[in-house]
Amino acid sequence: MPELPEVEALKDFLTDHLAGREIVRVLPVAVSVLKTYDPPLSALEGRAVTAVTRHGKFLDVDADGLHFVVHLARAGWLQWRDRLPDGPARHPTTAPHRRATRDPSLMRPGKGPLAMRVALETGEGFDLTEAGTQKRLAVYVVRDPSEVPGVARLGPDPLAAGFDEQRFAKLLEGERRQLKGALRDQSLIAGVGNAYSDEILHVAKMSPFKLASSLTDEETHRLYEALRTTLAEAVERSRGLAAGRLKAEKKSGLRVHGRTGEACPVCGDTVREVSFSASSLQYCPTCQTGGKPLADRRMSRLLK
Template sequence: MPELPEVEALTGFLGDHLTEHEIVRVLPVAISVLKTYEPPVTALEGRSVMAVRRYGKFLDLDAGGLHMVVHLARAGWLHWRDRLPDGPARHPATTPHRRAARDLALMRPGKGPLALRVALETGEGFDLTEQGTQKRLAVYVVRDPAEVPGVARLGPDPLDVGFDEARLAALLAGERRQIKGALRDQSLIAGIGNAYSDEILHAARMSPYKLAARLGADEVHGLYEAMRGTLGDAVERARGVAAGRLKAEKKSGLRVHGRAGEPCPVCGDTVREVSFSDSSLQYCPTCQTDGKILADRRMSRLLK
């Protein structure tokens, strides 16, 4: 799943490639991708992109009074095309008949992961795709990003200038859940997902099961420094990276997430994993849990 650093990089990339260019075609291929119907997605056509912004893990394409807000969810991605298939969306050689035939072919169900295509007057554009059967990729067309429920309930951005250690302490003070879950709650802190919560907790040398409300002042300080450092470093690594290479860049910078069975780069202990019904976390026992191996929840249920 793209998280704050990758979405921040996509924001910069799209800002460079979309700003002041006209949207000439928006083609939804998967019906499930559209979460709003008024204004219609076709209302974006003929408008120029004024700016591209990020809200947590949401992308916002400001088209002068209308906003196309995108959430890539777990399996969604954005693919930039220097030249869309069959040339520019309004190329003189592309007759209405040929264009209609192409669009019908794209809209046939089960023909691939393509969910939505956006074309510019230059012939460039991007595709939104989603792998798998769980269709969570979401596109909203609104007059104000705050109309999107997920944007409206976002907590503060951890990289904002005003997000200081005292703010983090205040947010965690009333949390009676484990710190791993608290970090992933978008209404508490925006932009952190499964991967970077693992990385932040590893950098802070903190168990993912530690209760958020029980953190002492020193622990909050360590967590704050780990959060700012981990996310800031990831943003810098991703800055200027083309959209197609961001996934590989993210993976290359991860120390524990997705690396179960490999040695911890800090202490050399084996990175361990705890699996849940639809996700997993990775951690280092020596660095984070005083050597204790956390029980795998799925295996624990099987053994009962």
């Protein structure tokens, strides 16, 4: 899932490639991806992009006052195309020339990964794609990004200038949840997902199951520093990369997430995993839990 660093890099990439350019066609290939109907998608056509911003894990393309807001969800991605396969603003069912029918991703709408296509006057554009069978990628066309429910409920951005340690400590007061869940809660802190919550907790040397409300002042300081530095370093690694290289960059920079069975780069212990119904977390026992493996209830049931 794209998280704050990747979405920040996509924002910068799209700013360079979209700003000042006119949108000539927005084609929904998977109808379910569009979550709003007023204004319609067609209202974007003929408008120039004036800015691209980020709200947590949401991308916001401002087209002269109308906002094209995208949440890539777990398996969504944005693919930039220097030249769209069927040329700008052509749908295979209406295009009069043969070339427009050669893009297989448009021949069977809803059957492949392509969810939406945005074409520019230059012939460039981008595709929104989503792998897998669970379709959660979401697109909104709104007059104000706060009209998007997910944006409206976002907590503070952890890399914002005003997000200091005092504010972070205040957010954790009374939080009876485990740190892993608290860090992933978008209404508490915007932009952190499954991967970077693992990385932050590894840097902070804390168990993902530790209660947020139980932190001492020193532990709160350590977690705050880990949160800011982990995200800032990931943003810096991604800066200037093309959209197509961001996934590989994210994976190469992770130290524990997705590395079950590998050696911890800090202490050399084996990275372990706890599995849940729809996700998993990774951690280092030596660095984070005093050498004790965490209980993995799903694996325990399988071994019985």
